[in-house]
Amino acid sequence: MSRPAVVSVIGLKNSGKTRLVRQMLSLWTAQGLSVGVVKHDGHAVREETAAWQKHGSDTQLFAEAGAAYTLLAGGGQSLLYNANSGETEDINKLLAALQQASAAGSRPLDAVIVEGFKHSLLPKIAVIRTADQVNWLKHDKPPLLEAVVMSESVMHLAHDTWRVYHEGDTNLLCRRFLTPDGGE
Template identity: 25%
Template sequence: MFSPSVLGFAATSGTGKTSLLTKLIPILKAHNLQIGIIKHSHHDFEMDQPGKDSFRLREAGATPVMLVSRYRRAIITELSADTDISLTEQLALFPNAGLDLILVEGFRHERYPKIELVRPNLGKPLLYPEDPSIIAIASDQPLLTPPDLPCLDLNDTQAIAKFVIEIFLKRQRD
């Protein structure tokens, strides 16, 4: 069975991961790639709305709760606040049928292929010296990187898409 490739985008908060992905996904889709995404959040979030039946059922203790319409499906599963979550576990649960690529935002401390986003003006330390799974850097300023670590222009989404398609996905398929 074919498994989609997994590529992450890692950076500290405020670097622009989501902004980049919202521009990158349409370009990748224009190349007939089917894209899924896993976004890691450090915050509690609520997808359901108080007063709705699915919210009331979950509040009553049901977990998981699946909400289905002819347009979309959502599964809400309660997790223990002290549970460590891993990318491997999330990938195992992710519906990947028909996908070519799963993009991951976050899980920056796990080892899987990822592009590090850098804005030197934020003054944050680089991740790549400690993380051999970083396959490229995307920065809004030129950086001196090792010869085997491409440095892409963070503001050139077309160039990042070209790297994903022509370098990353080609390597994954070879």
């Protein structure tokens, strides 16, 4: 089983991470690729995991009653809820679980986009739209930062070592992360 290409999209709240992830997903799936997503919720609290369920739903009731796993299925789709997933901060274990699940399905993954996990050892794309976000990135220095997607208004603030993409350059950015030579 070959490993899918993996990239982490990072940035502060309201920087445009989800928008970029959606654009990348649309481009790659239009090319016929199978793409998975891991979304880190830095605000989730174990005691409030039932909040991820629809309030009053059967799946919420099952989780509250102690179900270790709940698999919601219908309409050709399924959603697996693991109440005891203690590995939620270990991105490598999460990626392995996602890859295993996709291999057991009809089609293995070609790529995985991770939203978050800014301190992981994954290649990263930072999304920056304001001067405060530029300052955050310069101060935080996340490991393996391979690209920075910036709005036109702050491009002049970019660090000279950053590989900068305009927020409209999603095609070029996507090629960078799927080809061995970085799309060049």
